[in-house]
Amino acid sequence: MSLFGSMNTAISGLTAQAAAFSNISDDVANSQTVGFKRVDTSFSDFLTASTATVNESGAVIATPDYVNDVQGTIAQTDHPLGMAITGEGFFAVSEATSNNAAAGGTPTFSTQQYYTRAGDFTLDKNGYMVNSADQYLNGWSVDPTTGQVDRNDLAPIQVSQSVYNPVATSQVTLAANLPATPAASTTMPISSQVTVYDSLGTQHTVTLNWTQNADSDWTVDVQVPGDTSGNSDRGTAEVQFGALSGNNVPEGTVGLVGNATGTVSASSYSANGPASLTFTTNLGEGNQAITLNLGDYGGSNGLTQFAGTNYSLHGLTQNGVPPGSYSSVTTTSAGDIVVNYGNGQSRTIARVPIVTFNSPDSLQRQNGQAFTATIGSGTPNTQDAGTNGAGDIVTGSVEQSNVDIATEFSKLIVAQQAYSANTKVVTTANDLLQQTINMKT
Numbered sequence: 001m002s003l004f005g006s007m008n009t010a011i012s013g014l015t016a017q018a019a020a021f022s023n024i025s026d027d028v029a030n031s032q033t034v035g036f037k038r039v040d041t042s043f044s045d046f047l048t049a050s051t052a053t054v055n056e057s058g059a060v061i062a063t064p065d066y067v068n069d070v071q072g073t074i075a076q077t078d079h080p081l082g083m084a085i086t087g088e089g090f091f092a093v094s095e096a097t098s099n100n101a102a103a104g105g106t107p108t109f110s111t112q113q114y115y116t117r118a119g120d121f122t123l124d125k126n127g128y129m130v131n132s133a134d135q136y137l138n139g140w141s142v143d144p145t146t147g148q149v150d151r152n153d154l155a156p157i158q159v160s161q162s163v164y165n166p167v168a169t170s171q172v173t174l175a176a177n178l179p180a181t182p183a184a185s186t187t188m189p190i191s192s193q194v195t196v197y198d199s200l201g202t203q204h205t206v207t208l209n210w211t212q213n214a215d216s217d218w219t220v221d222v223q224v225p226g227d228t229s230g231n232s233d234r235g236t237a238e239v240q241f242g243a244l245s246g247n248n249v250p251e252g253t254v255g256l257v258g259n260a261t262g263t264v265s266a267s268s269y270s271a272n273g274p275a276s277l278t279f280t281t282n283l284g285e286g287n288q289a290i291t292l293n294l295g296d297y298g299g300s301n302g303l304t305q306f307a308g309t310n311y312s313l314h315g316l317t318q319n320g321v322p323p324g325s326y327s328s329v330t331t332t333s334a335g336d337i338v339v340n341y342g343n344g345q346s347r348t349i350a351r352v353p354i355v356t357f358n359s360p361d362s363l364q365r366q367n368g369q370a371f372t373a374t375i376g377s378g379t380p381n382t383q384d385a386g387t388n389g390a391g392d393i394v395t396g397s398v399e400q401s402n403v404d405i406a407t408e409f410s411k412l413i414v415a416q417q418a419y420s421a422n423t424k425v426v427t428t429a430n431d432l433l434q435q436t437i438n439m440k441t
Contacts, residue, residue: 002056003429003436005048009057010114010425016043016062017419023064024412027403033074034132035118035369036401038408040065066373068360072402074394083119083331084399087391089354092113092382093135093370094156107135109156114370115355115363115380118347120398123329127159129337133368139350140335142178149351154382157337157350158350161326163339166201168285169320172295176313177219177300178210180252183309189221190311196290197320198283206281206357216241216251216305222264222292224281234279235262239294245269249298252306257294272296275303321345331395335385354390356381 020041023137030036042065047058074084085091093114096107104127114135121129121137129137136156140149141239172194179186189209198206207223218241222234239261245255247269254275257266263280267273275294282285295302324343331337335352362376385393 005425005434007056007429007433009059010422010429012059012061013292013422014419015198016041016060017062017415017422019062019306020411023421024408024415025348027408028405028412030401031401031405031408033118033369033401034120035116035128036403037066037068037070037117037369038403039400040067041411047286062250065211066363066365067402068359068363070402072400074397075400076121076396077247077398078124079120079394079398081121081123081329081331082398083121083335083352083392084392085117085119085354085385085391087354088360088389089385089391090117091119091352091357092138092380094138095135095370097420107136110390112372113138113154113380114372115367116368116370117399118369121157127161129159131155131368133370135368135370137352139335139352142336142348143349144182144347144349148347151353151382154353157352159329159337159339163322164321164343164347165324166197166199166323167319167321168199168288169196169290170288171291171293172196172206172318173315174208175295176304176311176317177305177308178212178305179308179310180215180305181309182212186309192311192313192316194316194318194413196283196318197322198288199285201322202283203322204283208292211312213238218245218305220277222262222279223277226281226283228282228284228361233262234281235260237261237264237266237277239303239405247271247297250300252304253298253300254294254303255297258284267296272298290353293295319338331393333385333393333395335393351384352393353386354389354393356383356388 023039023041027038042063044061046061049056078361083092093116094109097110098108116135118131118133120132122132131266138154139157140151142149143346189207189211191207193205193207204226209221211219213219219236223232223234224234225232242251242255245253249255256269257275258275260266260362265278267276275297276291278289278291280289322343324341324345327342329339336348337350338348339345340346359376360379362374363371364374366372383390
């Protein structure tokens, strides 16, 4: 019985070492595969009988030992959409079930959710973000107007290469210092110009002419040469600083905006409230109200009149934009997918979450470095990068395989020696059995 048992045990050893060879070959072959997670081998002993006086040889069983929670090296990549996760978690991805060529090549997706660490993403012909295994990156949609993230649904991210619609100017912000004692050579009025846009994105110029009436007392005249009424003068307003205004504000700060004429209207005084005036113009697309922000009453964050002889313009900005064509798409460390346009604007269209598991080593391996959830892995937890145990996102990078070639070669030598030793046991047991049979003759 012991000879047959030893032969069976050795044969099980051959089978187990063959399984180890298979895992080692898989690891070595994928040592350069982005996001690949190696598979080690665990050996378990199964006895048929073992007592104080008898021990019958049993068998050895090889089972895969998945190493999904060990991170590979993070390496930079030339792909601007490449992303890597440092720490726990996976990217959520989908696989296409068909390309639906009759409908213009738009893919349809499997309802099965997959997870991967392969972040070498690029844009395909339909604008979807896919990795080298043709898996489609999933994300939360973002409202382009409010920036609100919809965390209720994961869907493949598609980047549209449409134009950025123009935005009509509604706010102009001025930061400047009017000279408290203008030089004798100063030409009145003092002028500053700002570019504004109508609802079609056409560019126009607004000129602000400042004239000093007396110490701490100025009048601003708003000129819009492109106004379709034929009257470029849209009105005036008086701006007073410090105690002259009759309000309790520091000297040199705006204390009153009033005496408005034409289409100009002024904001009422409120301590530390916004100081502004609003004018109306028609640039060919109907009446357009534009508010000129002068900072806060009593504040020095906008228009001031401090010591000096020259006008100092610190900033003159507006919120309108011309139309813009698609330029590029980039990613951020927060997982935001940002589309950039030729007019200098950008728009966040989606956010990539990180999916974590209580037991990532229990995930079911699939093709293309992807995994699916199992009962053993636990429920997937989808959350923002860097929160609640989720790893951080590194942009412009990918995670390499966590296979170490030197270690695999060491395991290969051990497995080879173990396999050879088991073959020796089989041949020796066979020789002993043959000698036993020959005893009858």
